[in-house]
Amino acid sequence: MQRLKPADIARSLGVSTSTLRHYEARGFVPPAERTKSGYRVYTEEHKVWFACVTDLSDGFGMDAAVQVIRCVREDRVEEAVWFLNDLQIQRGKERSAVERARELAWLQGEPAALLKTGEAAEKMGVSSSALRYWEREGYLHPFREPESGYRGFDHLQLARVSLLLAVNHTDYTSESAELKLKFKDPAFAGKNGCLKLADEVINLLNKRNRKQIHAYASLEKLLLLLGK
Numbered sequence: 001m002q003r004l005k006p007a008d009i010a011r012s013l014g015v016s017t018s019t020l021r022h023y024e025a026r027g028f029v030p031p032a033e034r035t036k037s038g039y040r041v042y043t044e045e046h047k048v049w050f051a052c053v054t055d056l057s058d059g060f061g062m063d064a065a066v067q068v069i070r071c072v073r074e075d076r077v078e079e080a081v082w083f084l085n086d087l088q089i090q091r092g093k094e095r096s097a098v099e100r101a102r103e104l105a106w107l108q109g110e111p112a113a114l115l116k117t118g119e120a121a122e123k124m125g126v127s128s129s130a131l132r133y134w135e136r137e138g139y140l141h142p143f144r145e146p147e148s149g150y151r152g153f154d155h156l157q158l159a160r161v162s163l164l165l166a167v168n169h170t171d172y173t174s175e176s177a178e179l180k181l182k183f184k185d186p187a188f189a190g191k192n193g194c195l196k197l198a199d200e201v202i203n204l205l206n207k208r209n210r211k212q213i214h215a216y217a218s219l220e221k222l223l224l225l226l227g228k
Helices: 006-013 017-025 044-060 062-073 077-106 117-124 128-136 155-167 174-184 190-226
Strands: 040-043
Touching: 006 017, 006 040, 006 044, 017 040, 017 044, 040 044, 044 062, 044 190, 062 077, 062 190, 077 155, 077 190, 117 128, 117 155, 128 155, 155 174, 155 190, 174 190
Parallel strands: none
Antiparallel strands: none
């Protein structure tokens, strides 16, 4: 079987050799052979394992990758597949949140009573503390009553809440972080800005879908290699 250097595998996957060592140390891949001088030597099988971990992490997040690899190593393949299926269902919910945000944004300007924090939280299915946190971070800008200081949420703010729910992934990535910064950008204020944000979120979800397809392909390759 062809022997591969760690640097060659790392280069082909776009990761560092320290990442490969980390994966091996955590038991994500079979242990590598060692040369007399102590250098690791990997095989094509290792490369398939490494690719699977890397692609699962890229598509679903590292926590999900850990769960799936653990299931595969313990011969619980179907459990792993259903676990990924549940995560994909969540992507569908996130897309629905974007569509709801668009509907709310288009309602901006129509007569409607402002919702208090608790009312807005209940309507959007989030906690009041989450709304206050997003306000402190500059993602939301609810109306404030001059005398009481009570917050008031209109359709536009509810739309932004719905978009935040769509990008508030457990598999938090740099892409999600960059997108959240746009919630603070004046160019994305108002109804038109919110609609542009919705387009940005959909683009992110589309990218995630493609990465997840790639992750499934890598997992299938690993399962075929293992005869599972």
